[in-house]
Structures are given as structure tokens and as C-alpha cells.
Amino acid sequence: MRRFLIFLIMLLALFVLTSCMAGSGRSTPEFKAGFFIGIWHGWIAPIALIVSIFDSSIKIYEVNNTGFWYELGFYMAIISGFGGISLFRKKKS
Secondary structure, X not given: OHHHHHHHHHHHHHHHHHXXXXXXXXXXXXXXEOHHHHHHHHHOHHHHHHHHHHOOOOXXXXXXXXXXXXXXXXXXXXXXXXXXXXXXXXXXX
């Protein structure tokens, strides 16, 4: 029962993550993706890459963006992830 519950939670998380991917139609030329959406797209880029294999409308990078601020958020998230770099550092004694 526990494995089934974990599977359902992971499936729900996958649906939530894929609903806000780049190229999904949320961002338009009138409503461009900004800094915070850039951060989100950077965080979910690995998932977007896998989904884009099966759905050609999904992209890793949003074309309708504000320019510098979207790109700054996107690359900050790509480089830092969810703090993954600091999680693997050992503290000095």
C-alpha cells in the first residue's frame, strides 16, 4: 500500500510539473515570461527535456520571454538547481 501511495504522489507531482512547461501556451507575445517563470523553467528543464521527446510542442526554453530577466532566472536555476551544489559539500572540521 505504501508503494502505491508513493507512486500516486510521484504521478501527481509529474502532472503538476508538466502543466507549467515552456511552450505549453501560457506565455504569449502579450504576456511574456519573466524572471520567476525563468527560474521555474530552469528547475524543470531536465523533466522538460524528457517530455519534449514525446511532445514536440513542449520546449525547454520559453521563446516568448522578457529577455535578460528571464534568461537570468533560467540560468540561475540551471546552475544552482534546488541548492544541489551546497547539499553535497562537506563541512570542514
